[in-house]
Amino acid sequence: MxxxxxxxxxxxxxxxxxxxxxxxxxxxxxxxxxxxxxxxxxxxxxxxxxxxxxxxxxxxxxxxxxxxxxxxxxxxxxxxxxxxxxxxxxxxxxxxxxxxxxxxxxxxxxxxxxxxxxxxxxxxxxxxxxxxxxxxxxxxxxxxxxVMGTGWYAAVAAEVKPGSTAVVVGDGAVGLCGVIAAKELGAERIIAMSRHEPRRKLAVEFGATDIVTERGEEGIARVKELTDGIGADSVLECVGTAEAMRQALRSARPGGNVGFVGVPHEVAVDGQELFFSHVGLRGGPAxxxxxxxxxxxxxxxxxxxxxxxxxxxxxxxxxxxxxxxxxxxxxxxxxxxx
Amino acid sequence: MxxxxxxxxxxxxxxxxxxxxxxxxxxxxxxxxxxxxxxxxxxxxxxxxxxxxxxxxxxxxxxxxxxxxxxxxxxxxxxxxxxxxxxxxxxxxxxxxxxxxxxxxxxxxxxxxxxxxxxxxxxxxxxxxxxxxxxxxxxxxxxxxxVMGTGWYAAVAAEVKPGSTAVVVGDGAVGLCGVIAAKELGAERIIAMSRHEPRRKLAVEFGATDIVTERGEEGIARVKELTDGIGADSVLECVGTAEAMRQALRSARPGGNVGFVGVPHEVAVDGQELFFSHVGLRGGPAxxxxxxxxxxxxxxxxxxxxxxxxxxxxxxxxxxxxxxxxxxxxxxxxxxxx
Incomplete structure (x- = not known):
């Protein structure tokens, strides 16, 4: 064969x-x-x-x-x-x-x-x-x-609940499926971080209510603006880089959750930052x-x-x-x- | 004054x-x-x-x-x-x-x-x-x-549930209060990691069912032995050192949870290890x-x-x-x- x-x-x-x-x-x-x-x-x-x-x-x-x-x-x-x-x-x-x-x-x-x-x-x-x-x-x-199973797990690990606000970091196929999952699990507001036109369109078609094109500190600030200054209930990290993880952790509100499904490449989470963030973190192969x-x-x-x-x-x-x-x-x- | x-x-x-x-x-x-x-x-x-x-x-x-x-x-x-x-x-x-x-x-x-x-x-x-x-x-x-509020939060963050198995890393006052909390939240088996006689006694009085005196890799192996080879449902990390965090993360089963309440001092969590462990992690000031x-x-x-x-x-x-x-x-x- x-x-x-x-x-x-x-x-x-x-x-x-x-x-x-x-x-x-x-x-x-x-x-x-x-x-x-x-x-x-x-x-x-x-x-x-x-x-x-x-x-x-x-x-x-x-x-x-x-x-x-x-x-x-x-x-x-x-x-x-x-x-x-x-x-x-x-x-x-x-x-x-x-x-x-x-x-x-x-x-x-x-x-x-x-x-x-x-x-x-x-x-x-x-x-x-x-x-x-x-x-x-x-x-x-x-x-x-x-990808759909993984996006689903990202939303489950991020504990998306009815009426909640979810952020999706990563506009690849997994991130886009994460948007579907967040919607199916009842998120009221779904903020997709994407700067790539065709992906943005698909994210909106799948249920994203807001698009954030900024990245890094600007992206985090924009998410905070959209979430009463405190951050999102759930964040789906669908990339696997150190930058995406930082983006995800800092976009979640105190007591919020990050589900991470991108296989981490050179990612280290600072214990003290995670501690004071009150953010829950769970990842893994779905x-x-x-x-x-x-x-x-x-x-x-x-x-x-x-x-x-x-x-x-x-x-x-x-x-x-x-x-x-x-x-x-x-x-x-x-x-x-x- | x-x-x-x-x-x-x-x-x-x-x-x-x-x-x-x-x-x-x-x-x-x-x-x-x-x-x-x-x-x-x-x-x-x-x-x-x-x-x-x-x-x-x-x-x-x-x-x-x-x-x-x-x-x-x-x-x-x-x-x-x-x-x-x-x-x-x-x-x-x-x-x-x-x-x-x-x-x-x-x-x-x-x-x-x-x-x-x-x-x-x-x-x-x-x-x-x-x-x-x-x-x-x-x-x-x-x-x-x-200490009691913090031990309680450790058990809540570690998602201790009725019938579950909990491990408590750290036999200081917070760890001992963590044993009380795990018991109150219904843990059936509570494994306290302690090598200090008076603290061990108090842990047992508070509800610990097993004591592990080993540390590091030996301690992890002992916990695995006591938990069908897969690890504990919940682990309360009540110290704040890199060694205690490693101990905690590796004592939890896939899909289990670590609640960490010792203020982390020079603790970095490896993203890939956390990923493949499937362990959920949440900490912070209680x-x-x-x-x-x-x-x-x-x-x-x-x-x-x-x-x-x-x-x-x-x-x-x-x-x-x-x-x-x-x-x-x-x-x-x-x-x-x-």
Whole structure:
């Protein structure tokens, strides 16, 4: 089969790879129906994370089950399935607590920009839909496997409540899905920080009530102006840089909450500043599995449409162009079809 | 009047100071009935915080109202009152949100080891008891003004829930009060980290079910052993050092919570470690005012007895001995009577 492999920063290739096989009895192999390029894929692509050796890429997927291991009973060949970028057995103590992305048997997916994918822990990871969803809902279901699940978790971690004010730092696909989540969880005011016209428009379409284009201290001051001088109840940090974290922490009101879902790169939180801020902080790889049934339902019923974050659709064999378009910010997010 | 003044590390003196006066219409002046030495007073005493110029000490107090400013209507001269170490107007947006220790008019108390004390924002800070409480409940009421209020907040910030497992890092007066709070909030298992015999005994008396004497990596491993290998639901960090914070964060389970109430000294939280831990973190100076009526009631009805953390009672003029005894760990906490 064919799939994407990164060889060095800036050097992603679409090449022949071994067909995936069942290795453990809890594995499944799926035929990819749609996959995509993630903002986090750009870290190694841009050389901001090391690429020590060539390795496959991609962790977002929807597909048709081809084969299952002997212990996989929740899905069967032929079913359409959605999973999470983090696999989970869904039975360990952490899974039972709702933290499937800290499953004791967790494996992070990393081979999904390909025709076929092996899903470890398939029994606890994959959720089948009723029948085969139509093409229209496909992008939304794909979004659920990571960016929508992650945006949702950001809002949950930031404790967005009905009637509250939420700020979303980051206008990438996750941030935009964070706007959807904040709205669904009842935020009355949603302040999206964005200076990029097409993203701003989508943020407003998704439910943002205010746009702040300023950054840094000016951005914080603008959020304070919009929130009676004290800051927002909830802040969703969807970037992962030190600047974004500072922005997030200082935009929250005393007693407010920051949910951070951008993988932190060289971020250190000053203990004394956090202390005196009274802000609660929780982050991590989203426990998407916890939210999957609910989010699949919201997509299939048309209540939310996170598939709109895909503003570029390419055949899988043009995956390299997907990386380029996102790197150059010509696209928010590229969907790939095998 | 007389009061404590720190001149340099190790040099606290009991000397003549000006009588406090009403300065603002929201002030009150109280005659101190009891005050005490706080663990945080030891930071400058030990030279771990600079002492740039001589200044009064003390931020814990119960007393009798002597005089009130024209805008103080909640208490009147002759009443017995309890307040917080952080004053608050109890009407600003932060106060209304329950974060009185982030009041927009907050002043931290710092003159309380004295015969008389001026209380800024008295209208939003002081709570009067019905009548004059007996001597037996006095230490408990004094504890409520800081250590018990702070231990309570640590447990609330760590989201202690009925049936949960809580770890308390730090066996000072705040940590011990944290054990009381965890028990009151329904923790089924309370693991106190302590290697100091008298404190261990008090922790058990207050409700600790397990004692861990190990520290650092060994302490973390021991907590994991006691919690099915995954860590505790809630951890109360009651010290303020980098080591204690590390201990706390690594003792919590994925999705668990750390409440930190020791003022952080050179603590930086690594963003990536916090991210992958899935642990929620919230700290700060306790919004004691939020809890005051409830905690006063729990003390007066005998439901809790945090006054036991005072294992040394001295006349106020021996305040210097109070500092020494605590510095040398001969006493957990010294109560001072003018």
């Amino acid at each position: 064919r799939g994407a492999v990164i060889h060095a920063p800036g050097d992603v290739r679409f090449e022949e790879r071994d067909d995936p096989k069942i290795i453990h009895p809890t594995d499944a192999v799926i035929r990819t129906v749609a996959t995509c390029v993630c903002g986090s894929d750009l870290w190694p692509y841009r050389g901001l994370e090391p690429v020590d050796a060539p390795h496959p890429m991609g962790h977002e997927y929807v597909g048709i089950v081809e084969e299952v291991g002997s212990e996989v009973r929740n899905v069967r060949p032929g079913q359409f399935v959605v999973g999470s970028f983090a696999t989970s057995d869904n039975t360990c103590a952490n899974c039972l607590n709702g933290w499937q992305s800290s499953c004791l048997h967790r494996e992070f997916m990393s081979t999904c920009q390909a025709d076929y994918v092996r899903i470890p822990n398939a029994h606890g990871t994959l959720v089948a839909t009723d029948g085969h969803p139509d093409g229209e809902s496909m992008p939304g279901l794909l979004a659920v496997s990571d 426990p998407v599995r916890r939210f999957l049934p609910d989010l699949i339902d919201r997509v299939l019923t048309g209540r939310i449409n996170p598939g709109k974050v895909f503003d570029l659709t390419l055949p899988l064999d043009q995956v390299v162009e997907g990386y380029k378009a996102m790197d150059e910010r010509r696209a928010i997010k590229a969907l790939l079809k095998p | 007389r009061g404590a003044v720190i001149h340099a590390p190790g040099d606290v003196r009991f000397e003549e100071r000006d009588d406090p006066k009403i300065i603002h219409p929201t002030d009150a002046v109280i005659r101190t009935v009891a005050t005490c030495v706080c663990g945080s007073d030891l930071w400058p005493y030990r030279g771990l915080e600079p002492v740039d110029a001589p200044h009064p000490m003390g931020h814990e107090y119960v007393g009798i109202v002597e005089e009130v400013g024209s805008e103080v209507r909640n208490v009147r001269p002759g009443q017995f009152v309890v307040g917080s170490f952080a004053t608050s107007d109890n009407t600003c947006a932060n106060c209304l949100n329950g974060w009185q220790s982030s009041c927009l008019h907050r002043e931290f108390m710092s003159t309380c080891q004295a015969d008389y004390v001026r209380i800024p924002n008295a209208h939003g800070t002081l709570v009067a008891t019905d009548g004059h409480p007996d001597g037996e409940s006095m230490p408990g009421l004094l504890a409520v003004s800081d 919004p004691v005012r939020r809890f005051l009526p409830d905690l006063i009631d729990r003390v007066l009805t005998g439901r809790i007895n945090p006054g036991k953390v005072f294992d040394l009672t001295l006349p106020l003029d021996q305040v210097v001995e109070g500092y020494k005894a605590m510095d040398e760990r001969r006493a957990i906490k010294a109560l001072l009577k003018p």
